[in-house]
Amino acid sequence: MPIEMHAVDHPSVWRGPDLAARSDWIVRLDGADCAELDAALVQAKARGIDIPALSKKDFPVPGVERKLAGVLHDLENGRGFALLRGLPVERYSKTDAALIYWGIGAHFGPAFAQNAQGDMLGHVRDLGADWRSDMKARGYQTRLRLPFHNDSTDVVGLMCLRRAKSGGDSLIVSSTAVHNQMLARRPDLARALYEPFCVDRRDEESAGQKPYYVTPCFNWFGGRMFIRYNRTFIESAQRFPEVPRLTARQIEALDLMDELCNDPQLRLEMPFEPGDMQFVCNYAILHSRNDYEDYPEPERKRHLLRLWLRTPGFAQLPPAFADRNADMLAWQKSPRAPVFDASEIVAELAH
Numbered sequence: 094m095p096i097e098m099h100a101v102d103h104p105s106v107w108r109g110p111d112l113a114a115r116s117d118w119i120v121r122l123d124g125a126d127c128a129e130l131d132a133a134l135v136q137a138k139a140r141g142i143d144i145p146a147l148s149k150k151d152f153p154v155p156g157v158e159r160k161l162a163g164v165l166h167d168l169e170n171g172r173g174f175a176l177l178r179g180l181p182v183e184r185y186s187k188t189d190a191a192l193i194y195w196g197i198g199a200h201f202g203p204a205f206a207q208n209a210q211g212d213m214l215g216h217v218r219d220l221g222a223d224w225r226s227d228m229k230a231r232g233y234q235t236r237l238r239l240p241f242h243n244d245s246t247d248v249v250g251l252m253c254l255r256r257a258k259s260g261g262d263s264l265i266v267s268s269t270a271v272h273n274q275m276l277a278r279r280p281d282l283a284r285a286l287y288e289p290f291c292v293d294r295r296d297e298e299s300a301g302q303k304p305y306y307v308t309p310c311f312n313w314f315g316g317r318m319f320i321r322y323n324r325t326f327i328e329s330a331q332r333f334p335e336v337p338r339l340t341a342r343q344i345e346a347l348d349l350m351d352e353l354c355n356d357p358q359l360r361l362e363m364p365f366e367p368g369d370m371q372f373v374c375n376y377a378i379l380h381s382r383n384d385y386e387d388y389p390e391p392e393r394k395r396h397l398l399r400l401w402l403r404t405p406g407f408a409q410l411p412p413a414f415a416d417r418n419a420d421m422l423a424w425q426k427s428p429r430a431p432v433f434d435a436s437e438i439v440a441e442l443a444h
Contacts, residue, residue, distance in 0.1 A: 098283065100272075103269055104171045105172055108359055112172070120160055122178065126157045130180070130197075134189060152195075152199055152200075161197065164372060165200075168404065169374065172267075173373065173377035174265060174378050177197070177372070181368060182252075182254060198250055202404040203403050204403075209424055212431070215400075216431075217395075238382065241266060242322060242323040242381070243268070246401040247374065248402040248403075248404055249372075249375055249401055251370070251397045252370045252371075257386060257388075259386045260383045261383055261385030262362055263365060263381075264363070265363060265379065268376075268378060269318055269320065271354055272311060272320065274356075274359070275349055283311070285345075291306075292323060293330040293332070294306060315409060317376075319414070322379060327347070376407070
């Protein structure tokens, strides 16, 4: 079939330095908002409703909801990301902070399982893993720098409970801007990313599935560009003998993609403060993270919570995504409540 290739004209096309000079992407929670969140938390706990059962209707926050409606519009139809700031997270236990975060996420859409174990709320914390050599390890279980990538759902959210001793800042880039730069500079290499790649399932395939799925990185669908990019998993799929070897042209295209993602004229650095909640549209934004140094004390180590959300504006997705989406539908059949005990979190590495 002929490949449709043209520049993306959408509010999600932006340059990092332009947004670094602005603050309209930061949504501040004020005292009234926090009081409303506190009341919703008390109500949910009094009714015994916990994660993953808590829904939007179980967490009424009408004032905050008006702000969240603007955030959802930005995620689906605007710049593709937002940062909520102002929650005094130090007031709460981890379980209470997680319940507030889950309740806020529920106002964007239902949460989805993030792995084959059915974890509905992820812990982003250094567990001593190495995603480069261990196929079961994931980047969020390490303190290593993460290459630019996106996740396999509509929106990914991160909530900062504790910062690292140093480093660990979030980096994001407009993948639609990267697409346009690549198309202008090297249309031959852009075309390569419109063609299918094999992507590793990293040992999380269901019965009867291949250990990899196939998808282009650039996908036009319904008049909109949808981008899916994870070079680490593209390269690790090469471990399967039946997967075609990456060509010199494909490798050059991946190299240019990474170069543009890391271009200071495109990317945006976003340090987190405790209580910050970052939400990112996976189809228009790629995210990364600097490596970091942690405190030696376990209770002071860097700790983020992660959500994968489905939002109403993305009810229809490119057909090329169907195979990967089947993974999450399978994981969703056995949702698992979050754990907060450090020893149980470390046990994730045994999966």
